[in-house]
Amino acid sequence: MAGLEDLYREIILDHYRNPRNRGELEVPPAVQAVGFNPLCGDEVIVYLEVRDGVIAEVSTSGQGCSISQSSASMMSTAVKGRTVAEVRRLVRAFKHMMSIHGTGIGGTGDDLDDEGGNGNGHGDVKLGDLEALQGVVKFPVRIKCATLSWNTLVQALDETFA
Amino acid sequence: MSAGGSDRFGAGTKAQFPLLERQVHGRPIVYLDSAASSQKPRSVLDAMNSYYETINANVHRGAYEIAAQATEAMEGARAEVARFVNAPSPDEIVFTKNVTEAINLVARAWGGANLGPGDAVVITEMEHHANIVPWHIMSAEKGFELRWVGVGADGQLDLSNLDRLLDGAKLLGVTAMSNVLGTLNPIRRLAEAAHDAGALILVDAAQYVPHLPTDVQALGADFLGFTGHKMCGPTGIGVLWARAELLEAMPPFLGGGEMILDVRKDGFLPNHIPHKFEAGTPPIAEIVGLGAAVRYLDGLGMDQVREHEVSLTAYALRTLEERYGSDLAVHGPAEPACRGGVLSMSFRDIHPHDLSQVLDDRGVCVRAGHHCAKPLMRHLGVPATARASLYVYNDTSDVDALADALGVAGDFFSR
Numbered sequence: 001m002a003g004l005e006d007l008y009r010e011i012i013l014d015h016y017r018n019p020r021n022r023g024e025l026e027v028p029p030a031v032q033a034v035g036f037n038p039l040c041g042d043e044v045i046v047y048l049e050v051r052d053g054v055i056a057e058v059s060t061s062g063q064g065c066s067i068s069q070s071s072a073s074m075m076s077t078a079v080k081g082r083t084v085a086e087v088r089r090l091v092r093a094f095k096h097m098m099s100i101h102g103t104g105i106g107g108t109g110d111d112l113d114d115e116g117g118n119g120n121g122h123g124d125v126k127l128g129d130l131e132a133l134q135g136v137v138k139f140p141v142r143i144k145c146a147t148l149s150w151n152t153l154v155q156a157l158d159e160t161f162a
Numbered sequence: 163m164s165a166g167g168s169d170r171f172g173a174g175t176k177a178q179f180p181l182l183e184r185q186v187h188g189r190p191i192v193y194l195d196s197a198a199s200s201q202k203p204r205s206v207l208d209a210m211n212s213y214y215e216t217i218n219a220n221v222h223r224g225a226y227e228i229a230a231q232a233t234e235a236m237e238g239a240r241a242e243v244a245r246f247v248n249a250p251s252p253d254e255i256v257f258t259k260n261v262t263e264a265i266n267l268v269a270r271a272w273g274g275a276n277l278g279p280g281d282a283v284v285i286t287e288m289e290h291h292a293n294i295v296p297w298h299i300m301s302a303e304k305g306f307e308l309r310w311v312g313v314g315a316d317g318q319l320d321l322s323n324l325d326r327l328l329d330g331a332k333l334l335g336v337t338a339m340s341n342v343l344g345t346l347n348p349i350r351r352l353a354e355a356a357h358d359a360g361a362l363i364l365v366d367a368a369q370y371v372p373h374l375p376t377d378v379q380a381l382g383a384d385f386l387g388f389t390g391h392k393m394c395g396p397t398g399i400g401v402l403w404a405r406a407e408l409l410e411a412m413p414p415f416l417g418g419g420e421m422i423l424d425v426r427k428d429g430f431l432p433n434h435i436p437h438k439f440e441a442g443t444p445p446i447a448e449i450v451g452l453g454a455a456v457r458y459l460d461g462l463g464m465d466q467v468r469e470h471e472v473s474l475t476a477y478a479l480r481t482l483e484e485r486y487g488s489d490l491a492v493h494g495p496a497e498p499a500c501r502g503g504v505l506s507m508s509f510r511d512i513h514p515h516d517l518s519q520v521l522d523d524r525g526v527c528v529r530a531g532h533h534c535a536k537p538l539m540r541h542l543g544v545p546a547t548a549r550a551s552l553y554v555y556n557d558t559s560d561v562d563a564l565a566d567a568l569g570v571a572g573d574f575f576s577r
Contacts, residue, residue, distance in 0.1 A: 004523050004574065008516075013575075040515050041532050041545035063545055065513035066575075145515065 002138035009132040016066040021076035035152030048156040072149035093125035172557025189525035197551030209454035239453025248377040262292040264387030264402035269296035281306040317494040328359035338370035343494030344504035353382030375464035395455030399448035416441040503552030514548040520571035
């Protein structure tokens with residue numbers, strides 16, 4: 001049985017209490033994307049500025065539960081300074097980890113399989129601290145909280161290259 | 163005798179609900195989400211099983227024995243439901259899927275025939291989406307105006323400009339009890355104001371009929387909807403009660419079998435009420451279950467149910483205030499006699515989803531979210547609340563378990 005400690009890892013609570021890269025960026029040069037979780041009213045706003053193919057600046061704002069807000073904070077630290085290509089790989093690996101399929105619990109995952117087709121979806125992407133969020137998968141109703149900021153990041157990337 | 167009321171409630175009633183015997187996460191279940199859906203007593207489950215095991219057949223028109231018995235069981239339940247809300251006739255009881263369908267029926271059938279440009283429908287800021295969205299849809303189609311009664315800081319409707327809002331309106335749609343605030347609205351007074359203005363009144367009684375003695379005639383209502391699964395009955399069965407002459411004058415809602423007297427290549431003749439509004443094979447077992455639920459509640463006595471809930475709500479408000487003071491806000495009226503047992507809580511700065519997660523770990527079932535009342539949430543200035551709601555099987559031990567679990571959540575997030 002999944003315990004609360006699986007969900008609320010210390011590093012998650014730390015990001016919730018002390019969010020990194022919190023705030024707004026000037027638009028433009030940054031782009032802004034807004035993500036909603038209609039189930040609970042959570043809202044994440046991602047500001048993104050890409051320079052020379054690298055995530056030069058990223059920040060998040062919004063309101064929501066500890067999982068959605070800490071995931072946004074962890075996302076921002078994970079992508080800042082990385083190339084867009086690296087970030088897209090990271091997004092795929094993260095979403096694969098957050099799918100029920102990805103952790104072998106059962107059920108069907110969505111179309112998150114790595115393009116390399118190596119089966120585990122991660123390729124050689126290192127998730128690092130983000131692996132703390134893996135426990136959320138044991139609480140299926142909370143998965144959308146953890147993936148909200150990542151989906152919003154993808155919106156911001158799409159906006160950037162639209 | 164505990165603060166939770168007589169022995170007929172709490173522990174005495176818990177034993178009649180099989181689900182309440184189970185454990186979650188290794189602890190006895192503390193079910194505090196009856197405003198979303200109540201649990202079902204053994205008698206309701208038995209009635210539905212017995213229907214399937216002994217008289218299952220399609221209703222009406224069957225000449226054989228069990229078809230006649232199925233029809234009798236269904237129409238008997240209709241009569242019991244009519245009596246339960248003091249409807250003048252069982253013909254005024256239209257079976258629907260739920261309150262949502264009941265309101266959509268009124269919006270489509272009555273609204274489609276009676277509303278147009280220059281007309282207005284008045285609803286309130288504390289409505290459930292079920293009494294908002296059908297009017298949005300019809301307003302876009304028919305071009306009438308949608309007007310809103312506001313909510314005051316005390317969690318009561320702001321009726322200061324009611325006469326102006328009702329001027330020229332054709333319908334007032336209002337909840338009898340807020341599913342978020344617990345506010346009991348003055349339906350009788352609102353009905354008189356609506357009628358004085360030449361408007362009809364539609365009452366969303368989803369949270370009212372399960373908890374208070376209901377007399378549709380004394381309330382002065384024209385349309386009133388309620389649902390089985392919040393009143394010890396099964397899901398999939400709701401009721402629209404309406405005055406017979408309104409139902410007679412309304413065009414049908416869904417077309418199909420059962421709702422016709424005759425069908426020709428050039429048209430059809432609708433059936434008499436209530437069958438005119440009941441196209442297709444009805445949910446017979448669910449109707450039988452609703453009849454059993456009504457008998458169960460009658461056995462408890464609705465006056466006693468209300469008394470139990472006022473007493474338990476008072477205990478809950480007092481306990482939470484004593485334990486958590488200003489750290490915990492319960493939205494809605496402070497006086498237990500003016501409200502139902504619906505406690506929408508904001509606790510410190512803990513997000514309702516996180517709060518309900520920790521409560522769940524202790525076996526305490528509460529609902530976190532916007533409770534299908536987003537306009538009200540915006541008015542309250544909160545994205546969501548954690549809502550605990552009380553019913554016949556709850557007692558002071560459940561309230562104590564909630565208070566203890568809140569303490570655990572507080573400690574957990576202040577680590």
